Amino acid sequence: MLDLKNKVALVTGSGQGIGLAIAKRFASLGCQLVVNGLEEAEKLEEVRNGLVDEYGSKVISFRADVSKSDEVSDLYDVAIKEFGKVDIVVNNAGITRDNLILRMSEGDWDKVLEVNLKSAFLVSKRFIRAMLKLGRGRIINISSVVGQMGNAGQVNYSASKAGLIGFSKSLARELAGKKITVNAIAPGYIDTEMTEKIGDKAREALLSLIPLKRYGSREDIAGVAAFLASDFSDYITGQVIPVNGGMFM
Numbered sequence: 001m002l003d004l005k006n007k008v009a010l011v012t013g014s015g016q017g018i019g020l021a022i023a024k025r026f027a028s029l030g031c032q033l034v035v036n037g038l039e040e041a042e043k044l045e046e047v048r049n050g051l052v053d054e055y056g057s058k059v060i061s062f063r064a065d066v067s068k069s070d071e072v073s074d075l076y077d078v079a080i081k082e083f084g085k086v087d088i089v090v091n092n093a094g095i096t097r098d099n100l101i102l103r104m105s106e107g108d109w110d111k112v113l114e115v116n117l118k119s120a121f122l123v124s125k126r127f128i129r130a131m132l133k134l135g136r137g138r139i140i141n142i143s144s145v146v147g148q149m150g151n152a153g154q155v156n157y158s159a160s161k162a163g164l165i166g167f168s169k170s171l172a173r174e175l176a177g178k179k180i181t182v183n184a185i186a187p188g189y190i191d192t193e194m195t196e197k198i199g200d201k202a203r204e205a206l207l208s209l210i211p212l213k214r215y216g217s218r219e220d221i222a223g224v225a226a227f228l229a230s231d232f233s234d235y236i237t238g239q240v241i242p243v244n245g246g247m248f249m
């Protein structure tokens with residue numbers, strides 16, 4: 001049976017959406033958790049309490065901007081103080097600032113690259129310390145189908161998500177000898193607050209491109225993350241797992 005008993009996981013951006021679904025799935029499998037996001041501390045505490053009530057796992061919440069190295073450093077210190085170790089890191093925090101390139105500001109380019117890509121560098125660099133001490137670990141980076149096939153209006157987002165794929169493969173090679181695996185998940189279109197902004201017409205057009213004829217659910221991603229976090233994926237590293245309903249093959 002797949003379980004994450006006695007494991008500690010950090011899921012960045014787990015205040016809502018896909019990150020929260022991953023946190024719930026991990027907790028349901030016995031994992032202890034560090035919940036993080038940019039939501040107000042009270043909202044994150046609500047999320048924490050919900051996980052504790054429903055699954056009985058030890059959970060802490062910590063508001064930190066994972067694109068800032070000093071805040072990542074604080075996040076690490078709190079996690080180690082509470083749990084003494086971290087086995088699994090899911091780099092999930094992400095944002096969009098969509099526009100056609102001619103209308104895209106330099107600020108929106110920088111912001112998306114910082115939150116979606118630089119954060120994975122900062123968090124991995126810091127949390128690998130704990131994994132090196134343990135002699136094992138799992139890093140799971142949430143990329144996107146858009147990083148694989150591109151999308152008009154998202155040069156910043158797709159560059160950040162394609163960057164995460166290269167980052168995952170290089171880091172997988174660096175850490176393989178230390179029994180730390182690094183993989184990416186590339187979700188297709190998933191029903192979350194992020195995709196609520198897409199208009200009805202565009203939603204219909206997108207559906208026609210998905211062979212399985214539905215948007216993905218957060219749970220579709222959470223299941224694959226749980227598999228990658230578990231012992232069942234011991235021999236998988238440097239891979240990109242597409243979870244896109246067949247939209248991109």
Ligand code: NAD
Pocket residue numbers: 012013014015016017018019036037038039064065066067092093094095115142143144145186187188189190191192193194195
């Ligand atoms: P969401 O907007 O619902 O949630 C994003 C979470 O990230 C929130 O909890 C937010 O507080 C947090 N966050 C944002 N910036 C942060 C920062 N600087 N530091 C810490 N936390 C931060 O988004 P979602 O749809 O759940 O997406 C989660 C991830 O999945 C993102 O990386 C996104 O790019 C990726 N993704 C989503 C889809 C989709 O269709 N929804 C598809 C492919 C990939």
